Amino acid sequence: MAFNLNPFKKTSSGSPTQPGFSRPSSTGSGNTPPKTDLSGLDFSNSQQAVIEVTEIATGIGVVYEEAAVLYANGNDRDAEQLLTAVFDDPTATVGEGLWMMLLDLYRLTGQRERFDARVIDYARRFERSPPAWEDLSLQPSKRRAEAATLINLPAALTAQTAQQLQQICLIGRKSGTLRIDIGRVRSIDDQGCLLVKQALEEMAAGRVKLTIFNASRLVDLLSPKVKPGQPENRDYWMLMLEMLKYTGEVSRFEDLAVDYAVTFEESPPSWESKQPLPGEEQSAANEGSSVHGEEEFFFDNELTGSSSEVIRKLDEFASTRQTVRVDCGQLRRVDFVAAGTLFNALASLQANGKIVQLHRVNAMIGALMRVMSIDQVAQVILRG
Numbered sequence: 001m002a003f004n005l006n007p008f009k010k011t012s013s014g015s016p017t018q019p020g021f022s023r024p025s026s027t028g029s030g031n032t033p034p035k036t037d038l039s040g041l042d043f044s045n046s047q048q049a050v051i052e053v054t055e056i057a058t059g060i061g062v063v064y065e066e067a068a069v070l071y072a073n074g075n076d077r078d079a080e081q082l083l084t085a086v087f088d089d090p091t092a093t094v095g096e097g098l099w100m101m102l103l104d105l106y107r108l109t110g111q112r113e114r115f116d117a118r119v120i121d122y123a124r125r126f127e128r129s130p131p132a133w134e135d136l137s138l139q140p141s142k143r144r145a146e147a148a149t150l151i152n153l154p155a156a157l158t159a160q161t162a163q164q165l166q167q168i169c170l171i172g173r174k175s176g177t178l179r180i181d182i183g184r185v186r187s188i189d190d191q192g193c194l195l196v197k198q199a200l201e202e203m204a205a206g207r208v209k210l211t212i213f214n215a216s217r218l219v220d221l222l223s224p225k226v227k228p229g230q231p232e233n234r235d236y237w238m239l240m241l242e243m244l245k246y247t248g249e250v251s252r253f254e255d256l257a258v259d260y261a262v263t264f265e266e267s268p269p270s271w272e273s274k275q276p277l278p279g280e281e282q283s284a285a286n287e288g289s290s291v292h293g294e295e296e297f298f299f300d301n302e303l304t305g306s307s308s309e310v311i312r313k314l315d316e317f318a319s320t321r322q323t324v325r326v327d328c329g330q331l332r333r334v335d336f337v338a339a340g341t342l343f344n345a346l347a348s349l350q351a352n353g354k355i356v357q358l359h360r361v362n363a364m365i366g367a368l369m370r371v372m373s374i375d376q377v378a379q380v381i382l383r384g
Contacts, residue, residue, distance in 0.1 A: 067101060068367035072335050076109050079364070087118075096126060100363035100382065103131055108332055108362060110137030136332060136362065150179040157185060157192030165199040172208035183214035188221050190235070197239045211276050215246035228259040241269050248275035296359075300330040305337030311345050318349050318356070329360035329383060339372045346377040357381065 106115035119130035257268035
């Protein structure tokens with residue numbers, strides 16, 4: 001499809017208005033998002049007139065557009081040179097939109113000294129506190145958008161859990177990796193035990209890489225049902241042995257395995273440590289569930305032409321929500337191809353009555369989103 005690369009929009013009188021940024025506006029209604037964070041700040045001095053049509057070819061607006069596209073294409077140095085040339089031109093009048101682009105570019109490229117030098121001028125120019133330094137050049141150790149799906153099991157594991165467990169198995173087979181948190185489970189009955197055991201066996205047969213957090217919760221619930229010398233409740237025995245692999249309690253596993261062998265007169269499962277790595281469990285607790293109950297979708301690191309799967313996951317996430325909140329605080333760059341794919345996805349969601357909110361967008365990506373008209377199909381809210 002064709003994209004409008006001219007960020008200038010005609011007013012009713014035919015004069016172009018300039019691209020810029022504004023603070024978040026109130027939520028709109030219907031299928032059309034309200035005026036977004038990319039539509040209010042003027043790139044000219046508040047005392048100056050809007051740029052004339054004859055100045056567009058060489059004016060501030062072209063710098064805005066070209067810098068956004070250069071950065072999207074990975075040409076950080078060229079984008080910086082283009083922006084700083086305007087700032088160093090004594091005849092140029094620069095509004096807050098370009099200021100935020102340059103400051104965010106310094107944060108995105110880890111240039112603390114240049115950032116510090118510019119924020120002093122920013123504070124003088126706008127008579128308010130400048131944005132705080134944050135090194136956005138550091139890539140996250142793991143992209144959340146591409147991390148294994150994290151699912152919280154419900155409080156009660158019963159026959160009513162069957163549909164959810166089927167969905168979990170489906171997600172696991174499709175992605176090949178899955179994380180399950182048992183921390184919220186408070187009870188389990190015979191049917192629930194059988195269903196969980198079968199789901200784990202199905203994923204093991206499908207070679208799904210599975211990580212289970214807070215497995216000790218389920219061990220505690222299963223333990224009263226496991227009585228040495230009484231050959232009953234076999235599913236409880238098997239599930240408890242499996243959970244002990246995720247808690248890392250090798251001695252307790254071995255003791256239970258011996259009791260199992262004596263009680264059922266058959267060989268028990270062999271030991272295999274499946275304990276989560278240090279820090280993973282706390283990270284999962286902070287992260288929450290990305291499928292059940294999660295209120296935000298996350299874009300991290302970079303969206304490129306090969307990121308169509310991430311954007312597909314956004315569409316899947318949005319399927320059960322009317323308002324779709326996307327955290328872009330760790331998103332460093334969106335290239336031109338991915339921006340087009342994202343526009344198509346967001347336009348489709350808008351057509352289906354969804355309101356998508358892109359939060360904490362850096363100013364360089366925000367500029368590209370205006371160039372690519374993404375701000376017309378989603379609410380774009382800049383980071384501070």
